[in-house]
Amino acid sequence: MTKQHISWRKSSHSEADGNCVEIARSAADTISVRDSKQAQNSPVLEFSPHEWTAFTQALRSIDS
Structure with a gap:
């Protein structure tokens, strides 16, 4: 991957052993997940910002 990311981060709810996903926003304003x-x-x-919003809303609806 050639895009530069500002910084990767993970949820404060993540386990200390690192079994989680990380997200980053690129300089091109895309949201990346790894x-x-x-x-x-x-x-x-x-994800584009619009796709990220739709994705996270869909995840929240599963928990409801």
Whole structure:
């Protein structure tokens, strides 16, 4: 992946062993998601801001 990310971050609710996902916003304003266990070697999913909103709303509706 050639895009530069401002910084990868993970939820404060994540376990200390690092079994979680990380997100980052790129300079191009896309939201990227990766597996923290694989870090630099992880495949990265990329979302536009609109796609990210739809994705997170869909996840929230599963919990309801």
